[in-house]
Amino acid sequence: KEVETQTKLANVVVLATGGTIAGAGASAANSATYQAAKVGIEQLIAGIPELSKLANVRGEQVMQIASESITNENLLQLGRRVSELADSKDVDGIVITHGTDTLEETAYFLNLVEKTDKPIIVVGSMRPGTAMSADGMLNLYNAVAVASSKEAHGKGVLVTMNDEIQSGRDVSKMINIKTEAFKSPWGPLGMVVEGKSYWFRLPAKRHTMDSEFDIKNIKSLPDVEIAYSYGNVGDTAYKALAQSGAKAIIHAGTGNGSVSSRVVPALQALRKDGVQIIRSSHVNAGGFVLRNAEQPDDKYDWVVAHDLNPQKARILTMVALTKTNDSKELQRMFWEY
Numbered sequence: 045k046e047v048e049t050q051t052k053l054a055n056v057v058v059l060a061t062g063g064t065i066a067g068a069g070a071s072a073a074n075s076a077t078y079q080a081a082k083v084g085i086e087q088l089i090a091g092i093p094e095l096s097k098l099a100n101v102r103g104e105q106v107m108q109i110a111s112e113s114i115t116n117e118n119l120l121q122l123g124r125r126v127s128e129l130a131d132s133k134d135v136d137g138i139v140i141t142h143g144t145d146t147l148e149e150t151a152y153f154l155n156l157v158e159k160t161d162k163p164i165i166v167v168g169s170m171r172p173g174t175a176m177s178a179d180g181m182l183n184l185y186n187a188v189a190v191a192s193s194k195e196a197h198g199k200g201v202l203v204t205m206n207d208e209i210q211s212g213r214d215v216s217k218m219i220n221i222k223t224e225a226f227k228s229p230w231g232p233l234g235m236v237v238e239g240k241s242y243w244f245r246l247p248a249k250r251h252t253m254d255s256e257f258d259i260k261n262i263k264s265l266p267d268v269e270i271a272y273s274y275g276n277v278g279d280t281a282y283k284a285l286a287q288s289g290a291k292a293i294i295h296a297g298t299g300n301g302s303v304s305s306r307v308v309p310a311l312q313a314l315r316k317d318g319v320q321i322i323r324s325s326h327v328n329a330g331g332f333v334l335r336n337a338e339q340p341d342d343k344y345d346w347v348v349a350h351d352l353n354p355q356k357a358r359i360l361t362m363v364a365l366t367k368t369n370d371s372k373e374l375q376r377m378f379w380e381y
């Protein structure tokens with residue numbers, strides 16, 4: 045009987061990369077002061093015996109770092125491992141434990157380049173496992189629950205934080221001191237309660253199986269950088285980034301991706317030199333940049349980032365530039381992904 049139930053369980057692989065979910069502090073009172081990326085994946089899995097009722101779970105330590113230190117090489121390495129596992133008949137779902145600082149970037153990257161409809165869930169925590177009311181244990185339990193469910197197939201890369209199921213495309217870290225840190229401007233897709241998922245809506249943008257990008261065809265990612273805008277901003281950062289070799293610059297703009305009159309001439313000149321200019325917005329609850337509003341994008345041959353925040357716009361631009369350097373194609377991709 046026991047053996048029979050075991051064979052029916054889904055096979056879920058947890059790829060560990062570090063972050064606070066693998067963090068450790070000096071005392072249980074340390075919810076914010078601790079070292080990230082300390083605890084190995086075997087120990088994390090062993091700490092949640094209830095996982096064995098959800099799925100056959102095995103762990104793999106892909107890296108052990110704080111996510112602000114993730115490089116493009118790390119992204120590609122992780123993406124390739126996810127792709128290998130997704131191609132394997134023995135794997136039904138994949139969970140990635142990740143630091144929360146750049147979790148939204150990795151989730152969006154995988155959402156664009158993984159050719160699979162198997163569930164891929166990215167998860168982190170806001171408190172280390174050593175803290176009182178640590179959130180990692182339940183977040184990981186929820187991730188495995190979603191990864192082993194039939195319903196999660198074909199919904200793109202997902203994020204399970206704070207009992208919610210979020211689209212990896214939309215979700216962003218909105219605050220760094222609350223367990224309710226991850227939000228999407230367009231709302232969560234569902235909830236996980238006691239190991240069961242409840243769905244309310246579906247992603248509308250292209251992803252995974254329906255994406256024109258494939259990790260198997262990406263050898264390296266081009267240099268795409270972000271310049272931040274604010275009152276009294278000048279053009280120094282934009283010019284310096286281009287000079288250091290950026291193929292595209294994401295303008296982390298104010299409001300509707302607006303551009304200071306002191307910066308416009310530099311961006312026009314950079315575009316003439318072949319650098320792609322992507323207008324995004326850094327407003328807190330989620331920007332929404334409209335084409336030819338604020339600036340004449342058609343005239344300047346600039347691209348708008350739609351609702352993607354600057355760091356997500358950077359991910360899409362890097363992936364897009366592996367296929368095309370046509371600004372009209374880039375703009376199409378920003379509408380579709």
Ligand SMILES: NC(=O)CC[C@H](N)C(=O)O
Pocket residue numbers: 062063064065080109110111112142143144145146168169170171
């Ligand atoms: N809550 C977290 O995971 C933040 C820890 C660390 N800065 C990281 O992103 O890996």
